[in-house]
Amino acid sequence: MRPLDEDETTQVLEKLHKYVGSNLKHLIERQATDGLDSKPGGFCFRLHKQRVYYVSESIVRRATNIARDKLSSLGTCIGKFTKSAKFKLTVTCLDLLAAHAKYKIWVKPSAEMSFLYGNHVLKSGLARITDNTPQYQGVVVYSMSDIPLGFGLAAKSTADCRKLDPTDIVTLHQSDIAIAFPTLTIAEGTSRLLKRPPSLIPFFSQARLF
């Protein structure tokens, strides 16, 4: 576990900036409220085994006591560096993004499943979109009951979305909570759950997948 070097920091922040924009400031300056210390302190980024974690400082202090090979994870994993040293966000950062996202789209209940199986969001499935979204802007995808389902890129700006055909792509799928879901469910041996993931999604979303 080590802090990110300058190059890595830029990569991580640039990637996050695509989704949260100017709210990145809030994300970094955020004060931790839970923790064992009387003064919890802020949050910071840590790199551990090619993965980047968003951790409160009190946890970092405690984690230093654990050997590197014994430490499996800490805080919230927000992404990982690939072998070619590129940074990629994982779905586990969804909660963080959702809380600070500037641009959101909401999908119709009929299109939820399609998105969770890894498809792009089509115009026909689009229920609502933030005004003034530029093209290729990182967006967070919500269900109509205001639960974050995943994130992606806006394929078209809001203005262009008006004129699209129902079959045109509005949002490019990048990651969704169902990615984590199969592994969990299979581990538990409840394959039946696979058939209706959305009803369980709130539970997993709230439970923080790390």
Next chain:
Amino acid sequence: MPGRPGQPRSASASGKNMPGDGRKRKRKQTGGGGSKFPPLPPQLTDDEIEVSDEDLEFVQQHQDYAGFMAGLDSASISRQVMGLKPDEDVEVYYEKKAKRDDSSGPKPGEPVDDLPVKTLSGELQYRKASSANAVDATSISMEDRRTLVRKGVTVQTDDVAPQSAAESTEQDSKGKDKKSKMEQRKELKLARRKEREEKKLVGKAEKEPRIPSIPEEDMEELEEYVDIEKRRAEMRVMMAGMGTSILADPDNNLGSLRQLQEMCNDRDETISQLAMLSSLAIFKDLIPGYRIRPPTEKELEMVVSKEVRRVRDFESALLRYYQTYIQFIVRSAKSRSKRMTALKCICTLLEAVPHFNFRESLLKAVVPRLMSSDDDICKMCSSAIISIFKDFGKHGGEATVEAVQLIADLVKLRNCQLRPEAVQILMYLSFDEDLVRESTLASAGQPTSKLNEKKSKREVKREKKAKKRELAAKLRKEVQSDFKEAEVLPEVREFRKQQTLILSAVFETYFRVLKTSLVPSVQRELSPEEEKAGVKPLGPRPLLGASLEGLAKYAHLINVDFMGDLLDVLRSLASGGKTSEEDEFADGTTTVWERLQCCIIAFKIVKNNMDALNIDLREFYVRFYNLLFHAIFVRKEEKSGQILAEALQAMLWEGRHTDMQRAAAFVKRLSTLAFHLESAEAMAALVTVRHLLVRYKKCRNILENDGGGTVGGGIASYNAEGDDPDLSGALSTILWETSLLAKHYNPNVATVASTITSITDSNSLVLPTLTPTGAIREFNSVLTKVEDSSGKPKKKPARRLRKQPLSEFMSSLQKQHKLANTDEVSEDVVKPVEEFLTSHFKVMKALYS
């Protein structure tokens, strides 16, 4: 004969008491030639004396007594009495005598030639009255003159009515057309109105000569005045005559219009104005219900029947006169003195005959006057234009297009520095909603041509038949197109085109205003003469409010393509057009209320175009969230409460779906603000809070949150002063405000606050029916009655005590204290104080401990 000038004093007395008498008197006077030596009857020749039967009888009865008269030598008697020479006629003598009397020269204002005037109706008008009066005026004493002034004037004014009345009876007997009758009545009314005005004038003039000694100059002025009045009266009679004659037979008497127009150019402004008004009345009735098209050369060459020629001549003459008239009134609308009358004429013409030729020049005269600093003129012009907008059936919409385009040009020219009325009147436009739909115009089937190289006999036959059929179809088409032309209603396509033109001009105006409002403008300084004239300074953005209202009204007609740009402009207007936060409310930026209006309109536009796409206007929510704070501290305008309620309604009440975080943030902020708002506004805010909590179950966490926590999706603590509602973390706080508001002095607010707290308890929720705007409307008016309603019989006095605001309570306490006038505070004073203060601070303690 008290009215005779020989007895001036009694005449003046009777004239004062019985104004109606004047007419009779005058008639007798003019008939008798009213000279200075009335007792002798020699002017009358034998023919003039009417001998009644009674007279004859009398003479016959007393024949014996009158016998001596036969032998009288009248010549010698008159010589004896007057000193006449035997060959001199009595009339000659009188003339001489008169000459001797006024040998001082001709009087000022005396008509030079005494030739009679021939009126249009063919009557000869003698100038007896004036000459007689003129003679009198010089030969009698000053006091007599004063009487005369009064008498003369009343006579003049009265003269019009009988004449026109006589004419009207004449007309009625003819009973040819209704129009002339109506015109008669109008003329009569006009005459009466003038009469009244004149009387007022006279009333003013009358006071002056009552001053005991009148200096000589004043006398001259008076005489001039008398003269002017006389001339006016004559002119008025002439105008009335001309009017009736024209309307009785427009074909032949149209030439009188020229005379009337010459009168318009009269030096005397009153006469000119009267002529203008009477021409207006005439034109209003004469103008046909169609637009006159000048015949083309080809048409002129053709031989036409007598009737057609007559109609054509009449039309061209009318057009010519109308043109000169319009040119005149447009010109005189620029002059200072005749401005109001001319504008009145223009506006009336626009309202009455908007379909007729030269409408463009009328509109061009009216539209720029919308920016006039004179309120009356502005009002008159705007009402004329509104009437054009409203009954477009009269002119088929063309005038509307022209007017709207002129307004658009005016706004462009003046760079939006205009009175708001110029844009407000656009609200009166009406658009046909059905026209927005695509009109299904059946396209004619393409004629299929078969080109066969080889044609059998049969085919040739068939082809012939087909040709015949085609011919018939062609004929039918022609007939159909003829029918279409004859149709009264304008074709749908034409109508559509017009509406598109109007709409584009209207939106051009609105967008221009919005665009110029973006630039922080410095208020234009008033020039000194404008300030003197009491011109109200226009605000930095005089048209913005009106434009925003208009945009809200026509939001459903805006093309979806424009929507993006429009929202961009509104967004930057809502944020004050500046990016830096420090001088957010510096001079020259939009006010809080204007910004709120921008937000409202953005929501209305999006709502009306909901079928296109459901858009989440996040930016506007953020703006609104911040503006809520400012709304309390900025100076209030009259409509501020209304605007606030409208914003709440448009953004939070009607919005289909909002983020839970955001909804919670608004719930929290609104209930915090409810402390600072007036009770009606607080009511609106609380009603909105209740609505949000009922609608979004997730938000109810805010009611029973114990110890904060992570319900807020990552944001663990509430940031009360944050700019972004999404990041406020309101879900991790608790809505303690409602329990404090339940003790609000206004019972209505208290009730709503307590229902909010108990939302989670009650399972069966009745959706609230009271909307924010409704709340404002209801409680702004009810506000004064709150005191009464708080004193309902079921309320206990102890409760009422608690509901009193602290300051009020203290002041009443002080009064009591003074009454007691003792140093030590008595027990009955201390007890309620303790009770009040403990109840008041109990909540506070609970909050902060």
